[in-house]
Amino acid sequence: MSRMADSDLSRRSCVACQGGVPALSAEVQNDLLKQLNAWGVVDGHHLSRDFRFSNFQEALAFVNQAGEVAEVEGHHPEMTVGWGHVLVEIWTHKIDGLTESDFILAAKLDQLEE
Numbered sequence: 001m002s003r004m005a006d007s008d009l010s011r012r013s014c015v016a017c018q019g020g021v022p023a024l025s026a027e028v029q030n031d032l033l034k035q036l037n038a039w040g041v042v043d044g045h046h047l048s049r050d051f052r053f054s055n056f057q058e059a060l061a062f063v064n065q066a067g068e069v070a071e072v073e074g075h076h077p078e079m080t081v082g083w084g085h086v087l088v089e090i091w092t093h094k095i096d097g098l099t100e101s102d103f104i105l106a107a108k109l110d111q112l113e114e
Helices: 026-033 056-073 100-111
Strands: 040-042 046-052 078-082 085-090
Touching (some): 046 100, 056 085, 085 100
Antiparallel strands (some): 040 046, 046 085, 078 085
């Protein structure tokens, strides 16, 4: 499902999780997922998307851009780079589940394709 052209999520900033907060409910996850492009929720635990590129160099450039975004946001995804693709997985480690910040970071990574 396509996200909105200028997602509210992409204009927000990640908030550091102090722990002790519940993970988002499946209903909230599904509502937020509608604002993203090609992301999926895996086992209610993390977001996952496989970004596709024409070659390894483009994939590596994306990883570097995504890393810059992650540093600014103070929220760091798991990224696996390969020839022509980058698998990105995002969750909030302190609660071992999903928070709104995970969806915010995903929306910001979606913008790197534009």
